Amino acid sequence: MFNKRKTLIIMLLVVSLVALFAHVAFAEQLPNPSAKDLGDKIIKLVQDVGEPLGSAVVFATLLFAFFRLAVTSGNPTERAKTVQSLLYIVVAGVGLGGALFLAGFIMGLGNNLQ
Numbered sequence: 001m002f003n004k005r006k007t008l009i010i011m012l013l014v015v016s017l018v019a020l021f022a023h024v025a026f027a028e029q030l031p032n033p034s035a036k037d038l039g040d041k042i043i044k045l046v047q048d049v050g051e052p053l054g055s056a057v058v059f060a061t062l063l064f065a066f067f068r069l070a071v072t073s074g075n076p077t078e079r080a081k082t083v084q085s086l087l088y089i090v091v092a093g094v095g096l097g098g099a100l101f102l103a104g105f106i107m108g109l110g111n112n113l114q
Contacts, residue, residue: 043107046103050100058089058092058093062093065082065086065089068082069086
């Protein structure tokens with residue numbers, strides 16, 4: 001008997017709290033975003049996060065490669081591998097920068113055409 005009463009009281013409290021705070025949840029209608037808004041948010045996210053993160057990764061790998069180049073100064077085969085990895089890092093950095101530049105150019109053309 002006590003458990004049923006306790007369960008009933010808890011259920012009534014939960015229902016009353018839901019009814020009390022329902023106006024807070026439904027106070028404002030959710031906005032209906034357009035595809036342009038979503039595209040603008042994605043572009044801003046890539047510009048704000050992608051570019052600095054890509055630059056930091058390229059800088060860190062270059063720093064590591066130059067450190068490794070200094071450490072392997074006595075071993076010609078390891079030094080050759082390090083120089084080759086530097087070439088790959090530079091090519092990847094140029095590719096990343098070129099892709100971001102091309103994307104910015106295309107987005108600029110799209111904005112000018114509207």
